[in-house]
Amino acid sequence: MVTKVEKYVIGDSINMMCSACDVEQNHLIQTATKQGKITCAVCEVCATSSTFNRGVKTSVAMGKSKTASPYDRTRKYRKGQAMMHSHFGQGEVTAVIELQKIDVLFGDRTRRLIHAQE
Numbered sequence: 001m002v003t004k005v006e007k008y009v010i011g012d013s014i015n016m017m018c019s020a021c022d023v024e025q026n027h028l029i030q031t032a033t034k035q036g037k038i039t040c041a042v043c044e045v046c047a048t049s050s051t052f053n054r055g056v057k058t059s060v061a062m063g064k065s066k067t068a069s070p071y072d073r074t075r076k077y078r079k080g081q082a083m084m085h086s087h088f089g090q091g092e093v094t095a096v097i098e099l100q101k102i103d104v105l106f107g108d109r110t111r112r113l114i115h116a117q118e
């Protein structure tokens with residue numbers, strides 16, 4: 001009898017439930033044991049990390065490792081930065097358009113916001 005054991009390696013992505021997105025998302029494996037058990041994976045969409053305790057997924061409350069801080073128009077954003085917008089929710093900067101304009105992806109919609117305002 002052959003038992004198939006799934007082994008995971010760091011850098012692999014797996015599809016699993018994201019506690020923050022509340023849907024299944026691709027997760028990038030951050031850490032795994034020598035036995036191939038995932039110990040930490042990060043959601044590719046919202047960057048929330050989930051940890052695994054003895055094979056049981058326990059979600060880490062947002063704000064433990066990668067925090068999306070509230071959108072602040074006076075702040076200067078860079079591509080890839082996460083933010084929490086009071087209207088649109090959590091987003092990620094996809095591009096810096098001009099000195100004071102950024103494109104931010106919220107869910108599946110990109111919105112243009114201002115930043116670096118004095």
Ligand SMILES: [Zn+2]
Pocket residue numbers: 018019020021022025043044045046047048
């Ligand atoms: Zn997520």
